[in-house]
Amino acid sequence: xxxxxxxxxxxxxxxxxxxxxSKSDVPSSEASETIAESLLIHGMLTDIGSxxxxxxxxxxxxxxxxxxxxxxxxxxxxxTSVLHGRxxxxxxxxxxxxAAAVIVMFSVFGPHRSVSAAMASLDKLMEAAAKPFDHTYxxxxxxxxxxxxxxxxxxxxxxDREAPEQIDGAxxxxxxxxxxxxxxxxxxxxxxxxxCDGKISWAFREDGPVHVSEDLNRFRGGMPGSQxxxxxxxxxxxxxxxxxxxxVELTDAPEIGTDxxxxxxxxxxxxxxxxRGPKQVHVWFDAETGAVHKMLLDGxxxxxxxxxxxxxxxxxxxxxxxxxxxxxTHHEPGKRIRYKxxxx
Amino acid sequence: MVYLRxxxxxxxxxxxxxxxxxxxxxxxxxxxxxxxxxxPWVRGIASRLVLAHYRKQKAAPLLLSDSVxxxxxxxxxxxxxxxxxxxxxxxxxxxxxxxxxPERHRSVIGGxxxxxxxxxxxxxxxxxxxxxxKKRLQRGRAMLAECLKTxxxxxxxxxxx
Numbered sequence: 145x146x147x148x149x150x151x152x153x154x155x156x157x158x159x160x161x162x163x164x165x166s167k168s169d170v171p172s173s174e175a176s177e178t179i180a181e182s183l184l185i186h187g188m189l190t191d192i193g194s195x196x197x198x199x200x201x202x203x204x205x206x207x208x209x210x211x212x213x214x215x216x217x218x219x220x221x222x223x224t225s226v227l228h229g230r231x232x233x234x235x236x237x238x239x240x241x242x243a244a245a246v247i248v249m250f251s252v253f254g255p256h257r258s259v260s261a262a263m264a265s266l267d268k269l270m271e272a273a274a275k276p277f278d279h280t281y282x283x284x285x286x287x288x289x290x291x292x293x294x295x296x297x298x299x300x301x302x303x304d305r306e307a308p309e310q311i312d313g314a315x316x317x318x319x320x321x322x323x324x325x326x327x328x329x330x331x332x333x334x335x336x337x338x339x340c341d342g343k344i345s346w347a348f349r350e351d352g353p354v355h356v357s358e359d360l361n362r363f364r365g366g367m368p369g370s371q372x373x374x375x376x377x378x379x380x381x382x383x384x385x386x387x388x389x390x391x392v393e394l395t396d397a398p399e400i401g402t403d404x405x406x407x408x409x410x411x412x413x414x415x416x417x418x419x420r421g422p423k424q425v426h427v428w429f430d431a432e433t434g435a436v437h438k439m440l441l442d443g444x445x446x447x448x449x450x451x452x453x454x455x456x457x458x459x460x461x462x463x464x465x466x467x468x469x470x471x472x473t474h475h476e477p478g479k480r481i482r483y484k485x486x487x488x
Numbered sequence: 489m490v491y492l493r494x495x496x497x498x499x500x501x502x503x504x505x506x507x508x509x510x511x512x513x514x515x516x517x518x519x520x521x522x523x524x525x526x527x528p529w530v531r532g533i534a535s536r537l538v539l540a541h542y543r544k545q546k547a548a549p550l551l552l553s554d555s556v557x558x559x560x561x562x563x564x565x566x567x568x569x570x571x572x573x574x575x576x577x578x579x580x581x582x583x584x585x586x587x588x589x590p591e592r593h594r595s596v597i598g599g600x601x602x603x604x605x606x607x608x609x610x611x612x613x614x615x616x617x618x619x620x621x622k623k624r625l626q627r628g629r630a631m632l633a634e635c636l637k638t639x640x641x642x643x644x645x646x647x648x649x
Contacts, residue, residue, distance in 0.1 A: 150623075150626055150630075153626055153629075154622040154623060154625065154626040155622070156497070157497065157625070157626070157629075158600070158606075158607035158621075158622045158625050158626070159607070159622070176553065176555040176556045176558070176559050177559055178630075179556045179559075180556050180559035180560045180562075180563060181559075181563070181629075181630070181633040181642065182626070182629050182630065182633065183494040183495065183556070183560055184490075184494050184560060184563050184564075184633070184642070185582075185629045185632045185633050185636075186493070186494060186629060187490045187491065187492075187493035187494030187495070188490055188493075188494075188578070188579070188582055189582070189597065189600075189601040189629075189632075190490075190493040190499075190601060191489055191490045191493055192579060192582065192583070192601065192602070193601040193602045193604065194489075194499075398516075398532055398533065398536065400536045400539060404536075404539055404540050404543045406512075406533070406536045406537075406540070431516065
């Protein structure tokens with residue numbers, strides 16, 4: 145065995161300091177086998193060495209927490225007081241009833257379970273989207289359409305059209321369902337900033353006037369998926385389309401996000417060509433809060449000259465100033481304003 | 489529990505993580521595909537909670553890399569896949585391996601795990617330096633791993649299988 149790894153393992157498992165390793169101690173893949181075996185043996189030995197009483201207490205504590213959730217509708221993680229006889233019997237009965245119900249549910253509804261879970265998750269996403277928390281996303285182009293040959297079903301005009309924005313690398317700040325700011329680089333090298341503060345929408349190029357409209361969706365055209373009515377920036381307004389126009393399914397393997405959050409994955413496949421929107425939508429969201437951490441839009445309509453698939457990844461959950469979603473925050477004072485609505 | 493104890497040293501934290509894992513699993517049962525093995529799903533939840541635990545402490549052990557977690561998971565997978573065996577059979581196999589250890593290794597392993605002593609206390613009991621005791625413990629664990637491989641409880645490493 146490698147002496148260095150041997151010493152590190154020994155320090156970790158038997159030393160006073162639980163985490164003695166330094167940056168230079170990151171194990172090679174070859175050492176992983178050795179480390180894993182030692183950890184497993186350590187776990188088994190510790191388990192054998194622990195008494196039965198501890199196991200009983202542990203199970204009792206878990207049962208109590210489940211019971212607390214069952215009674216209150218939410219978990220009280222701090223509560224672990226001693227259980228008494230009748231209470232324990234009630235908990236056991238509850239647990240057995242839950243287990244029986246789960247078995248019946250799976251046997252009866254088995255094939256549809258992931259679909260119903262997906263629908264429940266969509267509801268959770270909608271709920272989360274309505275909360276006025278700030279999220280910052282980065283857009284990445286995953287795949288561009290080939291420009292070698294024009295598809296038969298695409299007009300020459302659409303084929304010739306080229307998207308003015310460089311969507312790759314764009315940044316989107318979102319608050320709740322209606323407020324957003326998107327900053328995108330144009331192919332001219334200038335930036336285009338667009339947004340909505342919930343009352344008006346606006347957009348301006350670095351070197352141009354500010355266009356303002358009372359139509360909150362007036363300037364959403366440049367956003368990935370927005371022209372297809374996909375639920376990302378306006379989840380509330382568009383989730384119904386995902387529900388109706390897509391076959392949605394929840395995967396059973398939770399993933400861990402770059403910040404360590406436990407993520408669930410929702411996959412949507414477009415039911416037919418009659419539905420406007422990407423062929424597939426994959427959403428990774430915080431299983432606890434419902435916050436969207438990553439979204440992959442694959443098979444975007446190519447009529448606007450945009451990419452074939454893009455991802456939107458959560459890069460920050462900042463607390464932005466209250467006026468952040470107003471256009472005045474993003475340009476110098478005195479910039480020319482052009483109102484798009486006739487009443488102005 | 490064995491899985492958690494493999495990854496976390498602090499028994500109080502192990503208890504908390506065990507509770508958390510079961511409660512999260514219970515709360516998310518509707519997301520579990522019962523056509524697939526249940527163990528990997530629960531271990532997936534547990535491993536994420538372990539990483540979150542270390543992250544909260546701002547002290548994630550660097551030895552606990554993704555590749556290490558994968559190998560640990562593979563070993564558990566192998567254990568659960570062996571037909572006709574129960575967990576008690578694995579424990580019995582481990583006990584046989586402990587009995588087969590040379591006395592100098594068996595005694596320190598016994599003191600550390602079955603008498604609940606720290607490495608320093610084991611060293612004191614057997615009049616060893618702390619470093620020598622730690623090396624003996626580590627060597628003992630490595631010998632037990634080899635023994636369990638010969639009994640088919642632990643999978644041979646991928647490089648050799």
